[in-house]
């Protein structure tokens with residue numbers, strides 16, 4: 001299987017404080033790989049290293065076979081076109097309409113006509129279950145679930161091969177969370193993309209992931225399939241699952 005992402009012995013320190021310690025994992029093409037762990041365990045920091053926003057103190061991060069820390073700015077820019085990032089809270093531009101948010105890359109970086117961009121935006125909005133009714137709306141006119149969908153539509157606007165979702169279900173009610181989960185899985189099927197999901201929501205993580213990575217204090221505790229993690233004999237993992245899922249069986253069956 002081809003590797004979409006390979007991280008080897010990654011260390012990250014900020015202002016002398018160690019944030020990530022000896023992180024190694026790989027994500028295969030087409031996989032849904034979820035990073036779970038408590039607050040401040042380093043989940044988002046890993047994704048920032050993957051997209052090259054943060055430079056590791058040491059270690060290697062390769063995306064589609066390219067070591068991102070050796071790329072020129074132009075090469076990194078080209079690679080980033082292949083990575084869609086869904087920000088926590090969607091991070092839409094409040095003063096722009098939905099189609100402008102979704103088509104932002106094309107508005108900023110190309111001279112494609114506005115009509116064409118609107119068409120492109122609609123195509124992506126349809127993929128996330130929205131239609132032309134939302135094109136002209138502003139983010140403040142959308143529900144939380146719709147905002148997340150628009151954030152996802154924007155992230156897939158450039159047809160990226162890798163999509164990183166940072167807390168895609170945070171702040172949503174359980175039913176809307178499950179529709180976002182279904183969307184992540186269906187997008188993988190429709191586009192063949194690889195997904196890395198950062199999540200606090202263990203019901204979601206166990207429902208959508210091919211594999212999960214459990215972090216604690218900037219270190220990997222375990223990587224495995226949902227079954228492997230659910231039957232872990234590592235006490236931290238068992239405790240983490242117990243706190244996050246409660247009665248696992250009932251919650252998973254309800255999924």
Ligand SMILES: Nc1ncnc2c1ncn2[C@@H]1O[C@H](COP(=O)(O)OP(=O)(O)OP(=O)(O)O)[C@@H](O)[C@H]1O
Nearest residue numbers: 014015019037038039040041042043044045046200
């Ligand atoms: N810009 C920054 N400057 C200094 N320290 C930071 C910065 N961003 C994050 N950190 C620290 O790095 C550690 C890991 O943060 P990170 O956001 O990666 O964790 P997380 O697991 O994603 O947390 P959460 O689930 O709360 O979002 C935390 O201790 C945090 O305080």
